[in-house]
Amino acid sequence: MVRGWAEHPGARHHGAHGDVISRSLQIPVGDLLDFSQNINPLGPPPEVLEAAKRALYEESAHYPDLAYTELRDALAGYLGVSAEHVVPTNGGAEALFLAAGGAGGGGALVLEPTFSEYAAAARASRMKVVRRVARRPEEGFGFDHAALDDLRGISVVFLCNPNNPTGDALGRREVLKVAERVREAGAVLLVDEAFADFVPEISVADMVDGGLWVARSLTKFFAIPGLRLGCLLCDDAERVQRLQPSWPVNAVAEAAGIAAARDGSFAGASVTEVARLRGNLFRALEGLDGLRPFPGAANFLLVRGAEGLAGRLARRGVLVRGCGPFMGLGEEYFRVAVRGEAENGRLISALREEL
Secondary structure (H helix, E strand, C coil), rough: CCCCCCCEEEEEECCCCCCHHHHHHCCCCCCCCCCCCCCCCCCCHHHHHHHHHHHHHHHCCCCCCCCCCCHHHHHHHHHHCCCEEEECCCHHHHHHHHHHHCCCCCCEEECCCCCCHHHHHHHCCCCCCEEECCCCCHHHCCCCHHHHHHCCCCCEEEEHHHHCCCCCCHHHHHHHHHHHHHHHCCEEEEEEEHHHHCCCHHHHHCCCCCCEEEECCCCCCCCCHHHEEEECCCCCHHHHHHCCCCCCCCHHHHHHHHHHHHCCCHHHHHHHHHHHHHHHHHHHHHHHCEEEECEEEEEEEEEECCCCHHHHHHHCEEEEEEEECCCCCCCCEEEEEECHCCCCCCHHHHHHHHH
C-alpha cells in the first residue's frame, strides 16, 4: 500500500520518501513532485554552493579543523550567541541525540504530536520516554501548558518551535516561561528551532543556560539537507562534545555552513518570500471543499482531509507527508511543504481532482 511517509529503525518516521515511492510505483524520482520534505523553496544561496564546491576539490584531502573554530564563529555571529556555546553537529538530528545524552539520564518528555526523533534520541540514551499530547485539533493546535504539570523524574523536555508537523509557534516570551517552569523542576528544556529561521523573532538561541538548550538546523532554511549540518547551543559545550566522535562535520558541510551564516541578504529575502507563498497556499487550500488547512509559521502547513488522500496523491506522483504515525493526529491529516508558485499550483490542481 502506498503511504505518505516512510518509517525508519527506532519507530522514526519522516517525509523525503521519494525513493520508496519511486520503487513502489515504478515512477522515476525525477517525475515526482515532492511536498513531503520541508526545504526552503528559494533553494541554496549560490555562494553556499560555490563554497561547498571549492571545499570538495581543495579540502577533501585534509581533515577539518578539529575545533571548528571558523565555523563556530560564523554560526555564533548568525545566531547572536557566544562561540563557546556552539557545538557543530551532523545535521540538527545529531544535536537532539547529544542533548539527550547530555541531560544526565532519567526521563524525557515528548510533547505530541511532534518530530519522531525526540523519542528516538531519548531511547538511544536509555531514557524513559514520556509522551503527552500538548496540541489538539479542536483547539487549533494551541499549546496546552497542562502537559507540563508533572515533571517528576523528567531530565529533559523536548519542545519543537515552530512545531513539526502542526506548524504552530510559541512566542519568545512564552518559550522563556516554559523554560523557567522546566528549570524549576530540575530539568533541561531543549528547544528545537529547526524552522525558527523562517520566524526569527521567536528564537531563544541567545538565552541558553543550564536549563535551556537550543538545537538548530541549517539544512531546511539554507536548502542543503544532503550536507547534514546543524548545531547544539548549550552552556557546557566542552562536556557535550565528549559525546561526539571526532570530526562530526565534513569539510564540504563546514565550508557551506560558514558561507551560509555569513550571507547577510538571504535570510531576509527568504522570510519575506516564504511568508507570501505560505499565505497564498493556505488560501488556496482553504478554498477547496473537504480540506481544512491550519495556519503555520514556517515553510509547511498541516491539512485535514479525507483518509487515504495522501496515498491517492502519491499515485499521481505528488508526495505529501501523511501524518498517521503522529500521536494525536490520524490518517486524515497530512503536511505539505511550501514550494514555488508553480509547484504549489500543481498541488492544488491534483487535490482538486482527488476531492
